[in-house]
Amino acid sequence: MSQTAVPPQSASTPDPQLLGKAAVDPAVSEAGRLLCAGTYLDPRFRDRVIDELYVHDERVAAPSYGIDAARVLGHALRARRGELAWSAAVVAVWVSAAWATGGWFPTRFLLPCLLLSAAAWAVRATRGAPVLRAPARLLQLYARLLMGALLLTTAMAPLIRAKESLLDSWFVDSLHWSVRTLDLQFRLLPLDWQYKLYFDPGDDTWLQSPYMSLGLLLVLAVLVGLRHERTARTMSGPLSPEHYADLARDPAERSPGPRLRLVRELIRGEQHWPVVMYATANPFCGAGMPFRPWHLSVELRPRTDIGPEGPHAVGNEEILRRVLPLVEALRVPSAHGTPQVAAAVLDRLRELVVDECVFLPVKGLRRREDVPVGADEFEEHRAGAIEEGGEKRRHFLRIRVGGWDEGIVVTVFVRVHTQGGMLMLEVAPHVLRPVRRSFQEADDTAQCFGRDNAVALSLRALANAPQALVVAVAALARGLVSGWRAVTAVSDRARPTGPEAAVRELGADPDASLFQAMDVDRYLKTIQDRVARGVQLALYEAGWQTAEFEQKAVTLGQGAVYIQSVHNSAVGIGDSNTVSASTGAAGGEKEPKRAKT
Structure with missing residues (x-):
């Protein structure tokens, strides 16, 4: 065996600073802060945290090395409440638009919005597959062209009805050709609907005005901007490196419900205790x-x-x-x-x-x-x-x-x-392994949001507004499923079980x-x-x-x-x-x- 020279220790009391340093308090560690930020950035991670620690409260908490899992759970629940409120507002805008325009707004814009969402998902999913990435980019290009054509026809509809000579000649013909070429549902609709939806806004009431449709899209863009602003404000506020150590100022720690209070006490009593309750299938759960x-x-x-x-x-x-x-x-x-x-x-x-x-x-x-x-x-x-x-x-x-x-x-x-x-x-x-890179970039994202001017923020919100409906519906569906599980799958008389996942492992990056x-x-x-x-x-x-x-x-x-x-x-x-x-x-x-x- 190699002869290891251990530093000698004198008989007198040594300087405590030379014997070692206290480990970082898990409640205020940098890894814990980034995991809390991850609950606002990644809905899947957030749902896994809530499912493991809150929905299945019969599961004993896994050891939390270097973090406070109860604090991550508090932010996960806070992030989900904010997302559900935002999603309900987005769906309410679409439902109100459908009622106010007699179905004209969703019939016109639903398909391109769905295509833009599908294209964005396909681009993310094929990030590591160059062969499949090209079709995903083509789908994204098609969806953007279609949305651009529809917005253009909506904005120009009053001028088209004015039958000005210039518009009657080449411009109207080009609009007809673009819509017929790009919009698949154009060919499926009856002729009277084709003209009404794309070239005739209908009655002159303000509800059926084409500018009403553009106004609704602007409302969606405002909601998207507010969502980004709230996330950035959280990153630069309670989850900033300067304020995270102040537990008393953390909004996720304030006024918890009785169930959350009980679950939080159980987690904090179990996660760092030297008695490790384990499930046979994964006894070292939490250690990596x-x-x-x-x-x-x-x-x-x-x-x-x-x-x-x-x-x-x-x-x-x-x-x-x-x-x-x-x-x-x-x-x-x-x-x-x-x-x-x-x-x-x-x-x-x-x-x-x-x-x-x-x-x-x-x-x-x-x-x-x-x-x-x-x-x-x-x-x-x-x-x-x-x-x-x-x-x-x-x-x-x-x-x-x-x-x-x-x-x-x-x-x-x-x-x-x-x-x-x-x-x-x-x-x-x-x-x-390290916390996910996307979580580590949360501070940079918040800083970029604070540095951007109003024009850049507005353009970014407008670009993301068409995808808001799919994001909102998915969030509401996840919240409904999680709520159903919380009501039906948990019982005070259920026998405890071992942990199936650990918060720190769920938020780890596969590479170092x-x-x-x-x-x-x-x-x-x-x-x-x-x-x-x-x-x-x-x-x-x-x-x-x-x-x-x-x-x-x-x-x-x-x-x-x-x-x-x-x-x-x-x-x-x-x-x-x-x-x-x-x-x-x-x-x-x-x-x-x-x-x-």
């Missing part, structure tokens, strides 16, 4: 994706150089007790000459968090309020689980590092068990930058080396051989674990690993170089 988990199993053999007394028994707690100080020492900066320079080190390992947790199956729990969230209950489970090596109740040493403002969270679960003269070491690293990937590797290799080193020292101090432990390397997936010693080494590389070991001088066990603690 597994990242090259590995395990070792070695036979415990007495050393030949310890004399007649022989080795003493080594338990799981004793081994973890030896691992703990080596891992915690990663918080200490390397020597930098002066304490001031050392205190200025920003390495995220200084905020490393180490604790013990117990995994319990949620099956069999009668009420969600019965989740053990008391200190005495946790200590009882910890004391019972650390040595028992059970299948369902499992004890882990949990080591967590949050980097990139909690955008990258590395969690390493370590479990040690001795049985039948064998030692089993299980290491299960998990990685939470090269710098972030390098940091993940660095955190994992450093932690794993200290864990292996601690186990080796515990075995040696108890009088057991460590050569076999030093030589073994187990690889899973595409990763490899490298354990090296001055005397013995083994390494596995690549997918189809070939493990080779070189052994030093034969003979009895040699004492490993001890880390300074």
